[in-house]
Amino acid sequence: MKKHLKNKYFWLVLILFIGTSILINSTSSERNQISLIEKIIRDAYTPLQSGVVEFKDRLGNFTVFFSSKEQLQQEIDSLKEQNQELTIENQVLREDKMELRRLRSLLGFQDISLSKYEMVPARVIARSPSNWYRNIVIDKGSDSGIEKDMAVISSRGLVGKVASVSRDSAHIDLITHREIAVGAIVQESRETQGIVEGLGNSNLLRMVNIPYYSNVEAGNNIITSGLSESYPKGIDIGVVKEVELQPDGILLSALIEPAVNFDKLEEVLVVINYTRVSPSEDNVVE
Amino acid sequence: MRYFILGLLPFIAIFLQSTFFSAYSINDALPDLVLIFVVFFAFLNGEKKGAVYGFVCGLFEDLYLGRFIGVSAISKAITGYIIGRLQVRFFNENLLVGLMVVFIGTVLNSLFMFILGWSAFSVFNIDTSIISSAIYQSIYNILLAVPVYIWYYNSSQRGLLSLTGRDR
Known part of the structure; x- marks a missing residue:
């Protein structure tokens, strides 16, 4: 009887092991869509993770309240100075931009600047809980028009691309990821x-x-x-x-x-209407 | 109630890992709270229950991550099984024994993840740094295990996680 019981467990474990191995194999390459259960799990986490980010923001505001007046005044002064410099730089660049646009249209070149793309801003609400697989999670998903493989950028540069999407969140693979x-x-x-x-x-x-x-x-x-x-x-x-x-x-x-x-990424932009310029057109642009 | 709490623990663990602990890594290594819960459960409940709990928790973690679904499930199930076998050999009321078990569990789990991830070299961050990452994770897990074990042990003796009625 005991032996029989042991056998039963043996077969159960074996079937489970084979089943799991098949699952590992089928999810090892990139999938176009994640399963319903994964979407449910992720969407259950999104409000909690967003709540933490909001709480941190409020805590930040709370500490600002206690910062010394002098310190804040210094910060305001330096930001004002920076603002002036940037405003002047912006004027020059705006002029250049208009000139560039005129020349481009004169030569029949295509506008490839980033400003023509539609971008969805999103907040980073979580990071990977595992040492083995690093990514970030943002608080916008398919409801905001985000799809797999869209580029994700920040004000500083390229962040990565959308790896998978649920209704209210998306997992982003960073460019430091081996697969990218x-x-x-x-x-x-x-x-x-x-x-x-x-x-x-x-x-x-x-x-x-x-x-x-x-x-x-x-x-x-x-x-x-x-x-x-x-x-x-x-x-x-x-x-x-x-x-x-x-x-x-x-x-x-x-x-x-x-x-x-x-490590310090808080907000990102997802480029949602990019279609690749074909190499031949691209050469024309260059 | 006991099963509800047992089911809630991996959920809370992943929530804390993805929001709080990811911001406070030790030398780029994160702790593995899910594993700590699996190890303690296995250590207090034996190998069969430990393996099942390890499998379920690992699968949940895999489903959240969305890649290589099943890798954590298998490695945590085997870890849970082995730790469960240690139950009869050690007195489980000693905190130091609890910490030692977490250390052994972390090393075993890293080893199984390493073996299972071997074929998936391109995605898993498997290189020499994974060894240092495993060492730092062990340290982090042991630090976290101190308060968790005290709560877990007391709770399973006479609190929310204690066995009642037929379960015992």
Whole structure:
């Protein structure tokens, strides 16, 4: 009898193990949509996680109340100064923008600036609870028009892309993630093309497939090339830290410090109406 | 009530991990509260219940994460089973024993995650840093386990998690 019972457990465990292995395998690659149960679980967490962020904000306001008047005055003064500088810079840039628009229309070039895209602002409400898989969660989902693979940016630069969506939240894979590859160019020279990849655990990125004759050096700005499926052109990715020759001797790779501080990310923008400019049109633009 | 609390614990654990602990990582490592609950449950209830609870909690965590669904379920189930086997060998009222069990559980769970994730190299952050990450996670788990074990042990003796009636 005992043996029989043992056998029963053995078969149960075996079936469960095989079933789970199949589940692991079928969810190991990217899926277009997550299952209903996953959506229910995530949407159950969203109001709680949003509540925590709101609570932190209020706590922040509360501490401001106690900050000394002098300190606040100093901050206001420096912000006023910065505001003036930016207003002047903005005037100059607005003038340049109008000129650029005129020249573009004169030459029949397409407008590829970021301003033409529709963006949905969202708050970062949670981060991955696991050491094994790093991502962030935002408080907008399919109800706000967000879909899988849309680009996510912040005021500082590229953040990542939408990995999965539920009704009220979306999980975002950061560009530091191993699976993400972004087509990139060097902002200064405009000619060097490469692919920026995440390094996984580290907060740094690596740009690979740069031709050996390229003029790329530490301090260069790296921006998106617009040749990837998900990312519009011209978004800051980061700054080159060091350049080295790849083992094959024909290509270079560069270590890149991301423009975005992922640990301090509070608000992001999701680009919801980007469609890739085809390479031929893109060449015309360049 | 006991089952309700047992079901609520992994839910609360993931909530705390994703909001609070993710902002206070030790050397980039997060604790694993779900694992701590699985380890304590297994240690106080034996290997079979430990394995089932580990599987259910792990599956819940996997469903929240949405990738490689089942990896945590299997690794936490095996961890729960092994920790449950230790139940008869140790006195479970000693806090130090509780902390030791959490340490063993964290090391075992990391090992099983590592083995299961091996085939999925590209997504899991598996490299040498995962060893340091596992060490820091063990430290973090032990620190958290102090208050959690005191509450968990007392609660399972005469509080919300105690066995009543036929369960005993």
